[in-house]
Amino acid sequence: MKAVQIVELSGPRGALRVVDVPEPAPTHPATPGRGVLVDVRAAGVSFPEVLQTRGEYQVKPELPFIPGSEVGGVVRSAPEGAGLAPGDRVAAFCGLGGWAQVAVAPEFFAFKLPDELDFAQAAGLVMNYHTAYFSLKLRGRLAEGETVLVHGAAGGIGTATLQVARGLGARTIAVVSTDEKERVAREAGADDVVRSDAPWKDEARELSGGGVDVVVDPVGGDRFTDSLRSLREGGRVVVVGFTGGSIPEVRVNRLLLNNTEVIGAGWGGYVMSKPDVNREIGEAITRLIEEGFIRPVVGARFPLEQAADALELIDGRGATGKIVLDVD
Numbered sequence: 020m021k022a023v024q025i026v027e028l029s030g031p032r033g034a035l036r037v038v039d040v041p042e043p044a045p046t047h048p049a050t051p052g053r054g055v056l057v058d059v060r061a062a063g064v065s066f067p068e069v070l071q072t073r074g075e076y077q078v079k080p081e082l083p084f085i086p087g088s089e090v091g092g093v094v095r096s097a098p099e100g101a102g103l104a105p106g107d108r109v110a111a112f113c114g115l116g117g118w119a120q121v122a123v124a125p126e127f128f129a130f131k132l133p134d135e136l137d138f139a140q141a142a143g144l145v146m147n148y149h150t151a152y153f154s155l156k157l158r159g160r161l162a163e164g165e166t167v168l169v170h171g172a173a174g175g176i177g178t179a180t181l182q183v184a185r186g187l188g189a190r191t192i193a194v195v196s197t198d199e200k201e202r203v204a205r206e207a208g209a210d211d212v213v214r215s216d217a218p219w220k221d222e223a224r225e226l227s228g229g230g231v232d233v234v235v236d237p238v239g240g241d242r243f244t245d246s247l248r249s250l251r252e253g254g255r256v257v258v259v260g261f262t263g264g265s266i267p268e269v270r271v272n273r274l275l276l277n278n279t280e281v282i283g284a285g286w287g288g289y290v291m292s293k294p295d296v297n298r299e300i301g302e303a304i305t306r307l308i309e310e311g312f313i314r315p316v317v318g319a320r321f322p323l324e325q326a327a328d329a330l331e332l333i334d335g336r337g338a339t340g341k342i343v344l345d346v347d
């Protein structure tokens with residue numbers, strides 16, 4: 020089968036090679052001896068793969084390896100009891116190996132795709148939307164009627180968080196850096212948009228009538244202190260990622276003074292060993308799709324062979340929505 024591998028750790032342009040390799044067996048490291056084989060139609064590209072081309076991601080597989088954490092495609096085979104049959108359309112989280120014509124996912128990470136979504140949208144569904152729900156609801160304890168501020172709001176996690184928050188009955192304020200990203204955030208359903216180079220903290224406090232309830236932060240860096248200052252009493256900052264580059268530090272007296280919280284949200288590691296939680300999130304996401312709240316925003320699309328262009332777009336902060344590789 021055709022696939023793209025990371026063959027060296029020289030960054031997005033030099034690290035990749037298009038290869039012809041044997042198809043995988045129907046077994047996944049998370050479920051040895053069992054796995055759902057998927058004929059891949061579209062594969063998602065995201066920030067961790069940029070980091071993987073430099074050896075900077077926490078998971079460091081031996082070289083060469085096929086990256087690609089999630090796909091949209093058609094089931095070729097599924098283990099007995101998985102609730103899937105050959106021919107089913109699925110959105111699947113495979114961890115690695117998605118940038119290929121055939122990928123394998125654990126059965127608890129393969130979800131039947133509702134008719135409302137296409138394969139490209141499926142390639143942006145599991146990681147971003149499950150993380151968004153996990154961050155907002157299970158970690159951030161978001162309640163109906165609360166206000167959520169979303170950093171990096173035009174990105175993959177950002178657009179997903181806007182849609183899920185809305186589906187959970189919250190009001191949303193998006194933080195973005197450009198006009199184009201403002202447009203994307205509004206299309207994804209943001210109630211208000213503020214700019215990261217403007218006094219966004221003051222604007223957010225004003226828009227929310229005194230402070231937001233939850234901040235979802237996939238960016239980190241030097242805006243973190245202002246995120247804390249934008250909270251109302253009892254507010255929570257949910258830490259999701261660090262695309263801004265640096266990992267912020269918290270002066271915990273701020274938390275004491277204002278009765279606020281900083282909460283970590285690491286989705287993959289958490290749900291991997293908790294099938295019930297994973298199922299609960301999957302059901303909530305399906306419901307939000309059926310109710311019309313979730314429509315993954317697909318940004319740029321590239322053929323599989325041009326995966327390096329996709330990575331450079333993300334690395335250059337130029338991506339909006341989910342970047343997708345079309346696999347034939």
Ligand SMILES: NC(=O)c1ccc[n+]([C@@H]2O[C@H](COP(=O)([O-])OP(=O)(O)OC[C@H]3O[C@@H](n4cnc5c(N)ncnc54)[C@H](OP(=O)(O)O)[C@@H]3O)[C@@H](O)[C@H]2O)c1
Binds near residue numbers: 195
């Ligand atoms: N915790 C979890 O379980 C979990 C799960 C999935 C992903 N993540 C993490 O979440 C983060 C976001 O992923 P994503 O797929 O949403 O990424 P993305 O689509 O590339 O969006 C990231 C956003 O970060 C902002 N940003 C600020 N400074 C940046 C910089 N120097 N370079 C690039 N972007 C910058 C950009 O928005 P502006 O230009 O508008 O500022 C951009 O839209 C990543 O760190 C990823 O590893 C965490």
